[in-house]
Amino acid sequence: MLKNTKIKPMRLPSLVLLISFFYCAALFADDDFILLQSTTSTKNSGLYDYLIPLFKTDTGIDVRVVAVGTGQALRNAENGDADVLVVHAKAREEKFVAQGFGLQRHQFMYNDFVIVGPASDPADVAKSETVKESLQRIVKVGSSFVSRGDDSGTHTKELELWRSAGISVSGASGGWYKEVGAGMGATLNASVALQAYTLSDRATWLNFGNKQDYRLLFEGDPPLHNQYSVIVVNPARHTHVKLALAQRFADWLLTDRGQQAIADYHIDGDQLFFPNAQ
Numbered sequence: 098m099l100k101n102t103k104i105k106p107m108r109l110p111s112l113v114l115l116i117s118f119f120y121c122a123a124l125f126a127d128d129d130f131i132l133l134q135s136t137t138s139t140k141n142s143g144l145y146d147y148l149i150p151l152f153k154t155d156t157g158i159d160v161r162v163v164a165v166g167t168g169q170a171l172r173n174a175e176n177g178d179a180d181v182l183v184v185h186a187k188a189r190e191e192k193f194v195a196q197g198f199g200l201q202r203h204q205f206m207y208n209d210f211v212i213v214g215p216a217s218d219p220a221d222v223a224k225s226e227t228v229k230e231s232l233q234r235i236v237k238v239g240s241s242f243v244s245r246g247d248d249s250g251t252h253t254k255e256l257e258l259w260r261s262a263g264i265s266v267s268g269a270s271g272g273w274y275k276e277v278g279a280g281m282g283a284t285l286n287a288s289v290a291l292q293a294y295t296l297s298d299r300a301t302w303l304n305f306g307n308k309q310d311y312r313l314l315f316e317g318d319p320p321l322h323n324q325y326s327v328i329v330v331n332p333a334r335h336t337h338v339k340l341a342l343a344q345r346f347a348d349w350l351l352t353d354r355g356q357q358a359i360a361d362y363h364i365d366g367d368q369l370f371f372p373n374a375q
Contacts (some may be wrong), residue, residue, distance in 0.1 A: 130159040134171075134179040135208040136250050137280040139325070140164035142369050147362050149283035152349055158342050166249025166280070174198060174328075177335035180343035182328045185250035190326050205350045206359050206370045207324045210254060212315040213302055214294035215241075219349070222294065228318040233264040237357045239273055240292035245284045246276030250323075255296045258320060285311075298323055300369040325370070327351075350374070 102243060140162055149160045163173065167184040174182050175198050184190055192321045193199045210239040212222055212231050220240045235242055244266070245252040259266050266274045277287050278334065281301040288295040289311050297305075302313065332338040349355045356372035363369065 106203040129157065130161055131346055132178065133160050133162050133181050133183060133346070134173045135162055135183040136167050136170060136185050136325070137164045137282075138185070138251065138298040138301050139183055141280065141282050142298075143302045143364070144300065144359075144362055146354075148358055151358050152346065152355075155349065155354065156345055158345060160346060164280075166245070166247045166252065168188050168248030168250075168253070171198075174330050175334075177330075177337065179330050180339045181330060181346055183325060184328070185323055186253045187324060187326070189253070190328060193315050194302055194328065195261060198331055198334055200331055202328050203347060203351055203375060204324055204326050205356070205374045206372050207322060208299045208370050209323050210251070210296055210314065210321040211299050211302060211313050212294060213297055213311055214290070214314050215292045216310045216312045217292075218312070218314055220294070222314040223312075225315055226244050228258055228315060228320055229262040230261060231315045232264060235294055236273070241273050241275060241291055243284055243288040243291060243293045243295045244274060244276045245281065247280065249280075251281060251296065251298055254323070258296070261320065303364050303367050303369060324373075350363045361367045 104142050135145075135373070141164070145160070145162055149162075153159055163170070163179075165173065167186045167189065170179070170182055170184050171189060171193050173179055174193070190202050194202050212228070214222060220234040221236055221239045222231045225234060246256060256266070270276055275287070275291065275293065277284050279298055281306065284295055285297060285305050286307055289307055289309055299316075329340065329343045329347050329348050330338045332340045351374040356374050359372045360368065
């Protein structure tokens with residue numbers, strides 16, 4: 098027969114101290130990161146894998162990235178699902194700030210867009226003098242063009258370029274103009290599979306691993322400039338925004354340290370982004 102054994106209960110003060118310790122630790126951990134809503138190009142290029150560890154070493158702050166198209170990133174931030182944004186659609190960013198969802202917009206780096214396509218280049222895009230001529234050549238010969246179709250910054254720029262070229266794509270969907278509703282990597286994969294042309298940011302193109310016979314065919318025209326900005330979400334709209342931590346991240350990108358880190362990021366000797374903090 099087992100003897101009754103008495104288990105000595107934990108004294109209340111000790112239990113309270115233990116619970117308090119874990120509660121405070123959880124709060125500290127929760128306060129030690131920020132949520133960044135970002136365009137996919139900066140994520141797909143590998144830039145954050147390089148930058149964020151440097152920022153964390155300098156500040157102790159972790160950055161958790163949600164990579165979506167610029168339009169979705171802005172909507173997520175409007176809903177309070179962000180502390181800070183990195184996006185690339187100037188007019189939409191300015192509207193976001195003007196409506197009180199974001200604090201000041203800071204330009205901090207740029208690269209450019211390029212037109213890529215099959216090495217056979219059936220539309221002779223490589224012979225173009227301007228991006229306008231490139232798009233007109235694609236339409237003239239009826240070559241396929243794959244659009245992100247996802248309301249991203251790249252998609253916004255692409256539609257702007259079609260309008261500038263005097264071409265309406267609204268009635269061409271499903272024909273020569275194919276919308277995939279996906280990020281840049283998936284769009285490039287679809288373009289390679291279909292032997293179609295597409296518009297890509299240079300950084301994602303350089304980091305893209307499934308090029309096969311695909312080539313960069315047109316670059317360098319001023320309308321292809323691609324400016325990135327950082328915006329801290331306005332805590333007056335969403336009180337849970339970690340203003341101090343988010344501002345440190347934005348400020349770090351604008352410092353000499355952050356700007357040099359951006360300039361130092363290369364793939365196979367190619368610089369992907371160019372700092373231009375204001």
